[in-house]
Amino acid sequence: MNENVYNKKTKTIVLTLLFLTWIVNYMDKNSMNVAIISISKQFHLNPTQSGMIISSFFLAYAIMQLIGGWLTDKYGSKKIILISLIVWSIFTIFTGFAWSFLSLIIIRFLFGIGEGSFPSASSVALAENFPKEQRGRAKGLLSAATQIGAITASIVAALMISKVGWNVMFYVFGGLGFIFLLLLWKYLPERTQLNRNQEKPKVSYINVLKNPLAWKLMLIYFGMSMVNWGLSSWLPSYWVNVRHLALVKTGLISMLPIAFSLLAIALSSWAIDKIAAGKEKYIIIIGSLIGIISLYLTMGAASVPMALTFLCMAYFGVGLTSVVLALPLxxxxxxxxxxxxxxxxxxxxxxxTIAPTLMGYTITIFNGSYSGAFTLLILSLVIPIVTSLFLKTNSNSTQIKGSNAA
Structure with a gap:
């Protein structure tokens, strides 16, 4: 497809709006990883309970991935993005009203229901507005937005909790979501005329489930996400409880590893569009190996600077594996x-869903030591390596339909 048939102005609007909305999405989501330190003290929670609060969001989020993707194929990306943003913004605000452990579990579960359709819908919005040869870089930019959102959440959340408390922080973040709801409603295009003209009958859900490549991508993303969500959920507590840093300083120190992740995402996204199409599995394997070695070294780090250095390397490695996100596109x-x-x-x-609670449990049974938690993450990165050995993609082939891909 000639990329000139895609409107340049529309592409810019879509990518800009989605980029900013992903930042807000991750601020809403990742701020809990900082807030849980204060919440745990207020409600007298142990590490396992704290992990359950974080995991309750991801359980609902996971369920909605399957439903939200199908709804997006059926109704288009804009409708699903707007509905998702409404629901998650409401329950971001409700999080600030939580009064107990059980209320937090329920509110964060409903919050996950709201956010769960957004990733699939945003990917479809890219596919609706970008030619195939540009989608790797476009998706890479959205992946970068998640890291910027994580950085912003760490810093802003730490500052706001210190100044006005965790409750007010969630009120503010929820209100910000409604601002972007209005922007997306006004400026995000419906399915382009190009896509309407080319629209084909939808592939049945069952046929997609029969596609082995879809399941391989799921396994790879599971392994790398165990590390991403495990670290983002427990690193603030690690810096405070193990390395004895002040809360605000944890937000600042969290910037550097994420910056290395951003660098890796940028490099790998450029590579798969330019020089490594069809060879994505090698990037995934190399990134996973870097992550394994770096996490192992982090466990034995003798000082904060050494631990930070090894974590930067780990984030860089896992950032390389993010190429998996562009493969469906x-x-x-x-x-x-x-x-x-x-x-x-x-x-x-x-x-x-699994990583925060399981890491919290290992921290509890190891009496506050994070060695078991880091070992869990190391083992998780074996999954992308093994799965990638059986991954087959062909840059010269037509896009995969139904269940004919391995």
């Missing part, structure tokens, strides 16, 4: 895009 057909992305993200969010 490059190797699956338009009509099955949302469903396929939903299956892949289901694996990632199941990791988000």
């Amino acid at each position: 490059k190797y699956f057909s338009q009509e099955s895009m949302g469903t396929t992305v939903g299956i892949m993200y289901f694996g990632g969010q199941m990791a988000g």
